[in-house]
Amino acid sequence: MFKFLEPNRIFSITSRAPKYVLVLFVIVLTIGLIESLILSPEDYKQSHSVRIMYVHVPAAWITLGIFSTITLLSIFGYIFKLRNFFLISKSFAPSGFIFNLIALVTGSIWGKPTWGTWWAWDARITSMLILALFYLIYLLAWRIYENKDQVYKITSIITILGIINVPITKYSVDWWNTLHQPASINILSKSSIHSSMLFPLIIMTAAFALFSLLIFLMKYNTELIKIKNKGLDRL
Amino acid sequence: MINELLLMNGYGLYVWSSFIFTLISFTSLYLIIKIQYIKEKNKFIAKFGTLNSERATFAKSQGTIKEILSNTSNI
Numbered sequence: 219m220f221k222f223l224e225p226n227r228i229f230s231i232t233s234r235a236p237k238y239v240l241v242l243f244v245i246v247l248t249i250g251l252i253e254s255l256i257l258s259p260e261d262y263k264q265s266h267s268v269r270i271m272y273v274h275v276p277a278a279w280i281t282l283g284i285f286s287t288i289t290l291l292s293i294f295g296y297i298f299k300l301r302n303f304f305l306i307s308k309s310f311a312p313s314g315f316i317f318n319l320i321a322l323v324t325g326s327i328w329g330k331p332t333w334g335t336w337w338a339w340d341a342r343i344t345s346m347l348i349l350a351l352f353y354l355i356y357l358l359a360w361r362i363y364e365n366k367d368q369v370y371k372i373t374s375i376i377t378i379l380g381i382i383n384v385p386i387t388k389y390s391v392d393w394w395n396t397l398h399q400p401a402s403i404n405i406l407s408k409s410s411i412h413s414s415m416l417f418p419l420i421i422m423t424a425a426f427a428l429f430s431l432l433i434f435l436m437k438y439n440t441e442l443i444k445i446k447n448k449g450l451d452r453l
Numbered sequence: 454m455i456n457e458l459l460l461m462n463g464y465g466l467y468v469w470s471s472f473i474f475t476l477i478s479f480t481s482l483y484l485i486i487k488i489q490y491i492k493e494k495n496k497f498i499a500k501f502g503t504l505n506s507e508r509a510t511f512a513k514s515q516g517t518i519k520e521i522l523s524n525t526s527n528i
Contacts, residue, residue: 437489
């Protein structure tokens with residue numbers, strides 16, 4: 219059923235793709251940086267500090283997206299006994315964790331001129347910190363456990379527990395009174411953000427997505443070579 | 454123009470530090486993953502070099518191994 223997802227078939231694509239993704243990422247990031255730092259307008263309330271949004275928001279979106287993907291892959295991997303799904307999940311985790319850190323740090327930097335504080339134990343910020351801890355535990359589990367069946371089980375449990383935190387993070391600004399502003403962009407209804415700010419935000423999101431794809435491809439190739447190294451030992 | 458871009462009405466420190474932190478994070482992660490990749494690949498090439506011709510032929514018949522050997526890119 220999932221023959222097209224076999225490592226041998228995937229590797230023929232993933233081994234060639236990183237160089238093209240890297241070039242595309244550099245191009246899109248350059249356009250995104252010019253748009254967000256020079257061409258986009260300043261906000262009437264927040265002035266130039268609004269530019270932090272162009273790194274903070276895409277990082278937050280992508281880290282939540284990656285964690286959801288990891289969870290889905292882990293659950294399907296566990297149900298259908300697909301080792302490759304765990305390998306894909308493991309390869310996505312480093313970029314997800316880095317984007318989580320970026321969202322936390324840039325959010326903290328943005329908080330200082332906007333709220334007058336670097337940190338607040340606010341629902342959105344705290345749930346993002348919890349997500350970072352789940353990423354950390356997930357990555358550590360892969361390092362600690364040698365037994366494959368054990369690591370598949372433990373990482374699946376970590377992601378299932380962690381995914382509970384994802385909707386809390388997303389809707390925390392609607393459910394509770396928080397310092398963090400509500401979402402400005404809604405897929406289902408009209409967004410409150412002007413197109414002159416939306417465009418750089420979309421470009422930067424595309425650049426960040428390309429970066430996570432690049433890291434995923436490189437990590438996935440490394441993991442496959444690691445497996446083949448073990449295979450050569452047995453020859 | 455340059456001063457305006459750097460200072461950003463007093464918000465320059467916050468904005469630039471956010472962007473610089475992001476770019477440093479990207480570069481660090483990219484380098485870490487790239488080093489891991491090169492290390493594993495070199496290990497593979499060294500191990501493959503020690504195989505006798507019969508085992509090497511068998512190993513080469515496996516799709517992924519052929520791909521690793523043919524792919525000389527270090528990305």
